[in-house]
């Protein structure tokens with residue numbers, strides 16, 4: 346170090362380089378230069394001080410802070426090209442068609458519903474924030490699928506009210522199919538704020554945009570069978586009590602139903618909640634048991650099967666995606682128009698809640714046996730006590746109301762539905778993709 350220093354110290358000065366020139370012109374030029382530099386320097390200092398003085402960080406909103414994951418930023422939207430894409434995607438292609446904004450379009454149910462609507466000629470525009478709750482590459486693959494059938498997905502969050510306002514300015518949506526949500530029962534213990542962000546704040550933000558839109562759209566949205574919580578009366582009917590949620594997820598869905606009622610009551614928004622019962626099928630959610638059981642059985646990994654006290658069965662009314670899609674479309678088709686305008690109610694509006702289930706609960710251990718047969722691999726089973734983190738022992742839908750009013754009639758049993766899922770799974774993940782997680 347000292348050697349280095351002495352070397353630098355010994356460099357002779359470079360005479361002439363910094364020597365003052367005698368010429369008055371050069372002298373003035375140098376003075377002018379130095380005052381310009383001073384001016385620049387002090388302007389810079391001044392600007393920095395102004396910035397420090399006036400800059401206030403944006404208020405920290407606990408609902409939008411979600412440090413454990415995800416970017417909720419809205420990505421590049423706006424401009425004539427973007428608007429043209431939005432309009433074209435939402436254009437109705439047959440008389441009596443509807444124009445639907447599908448939130449959560451890159452999600453499992455969102456993808457299937459969007460495809461079905463587009464197929465029959467309805468206008469469909471997707472909205473999705475592509476968060477990383479589960480493997481975003483699966484969402485991107487679904488997006489590519491939708492793109493091929495002419496559905497454009499705007500990348501943004503339902504909490505972005507400026508974006509929502511813009512979408513309603515560009516397209517006079519007749520309907521909103523609201524499927525964007527934080528799903529999953531057990532994850533609510535890990536990241537509670539994400540449920541409040543999407544299922545409460547996001548829902549309110551969406552309903553605010555709908556109430557101000559002209560015309561107001563009719564809204565059909567995804568509630569959940571989990572609202573029945575600790576209800577013991579089976580099968581679950583829409584009339585049964587839903588005030589004993591067993592998870593924060595269920596509580597946010599139940600709160601959503603109450604919030605929806607408020608917007609129906611105050612602003613005349615037509616609102617239909619669909620209580621989905623454990624939906625499964627191709628392009629499904631990797632956080633759901635049937636999906637990760639498949640992955641783990643194929644990998645030879647032990648799977649945990651929950652059981653109630655005294656080896657009691659845990660069962661679900663597993664419902665195949667195509668049946669759910671039929672229920673969603675029927676709900677959209679039977680939805681009456683909202684009655685408000687200019688943010689004001691003009692008369693009473695439709696308010697509905699329906700169970701969409703399969704009506705035949707299957708024990709989780711039977712689900713595993715079906716998967717074993719379809720995959721031709723034995724599962725390594727580990728029975729564990731049903732955790733007290735939101736799971737309920739069983740679900741069972743009474744669907745007579747949906748049957749009567751929507752013509753809803755599920756037709757796929759678990760065996761048939763899982764066969765289709767397994768076929769998709771093997772095809773999707775053998776095509777160079779790796780199983781999520």
Ligand SMILES: O=C(O)[C@H]1O[C@H](OP(=O)(O)OP(=O)(O)OC[C@H]2O[C@@H](n3ccc(=O)[nH]c3=O)[C@H](O)[C@@H]2O)[C@H](O)[C@@H](O)[C@@H]1O
Nearest residue numbers: 528529530569570571621622623633634649650651709736
């Ligand atoms: O019907 C609904 O409303 C809900 O259905 C599912 O929730 P869940 O029925 O708990 O679905 P899974 O997480 O796939 O669990 C299915 C069954 O497998 C069981 N399970 C789950 C995980 C596990 O490791 N082992 C296990 O036995 C659960 O107890 C449950 O009985 C969805 O994840 C929710 O988003 C949805 O709202």
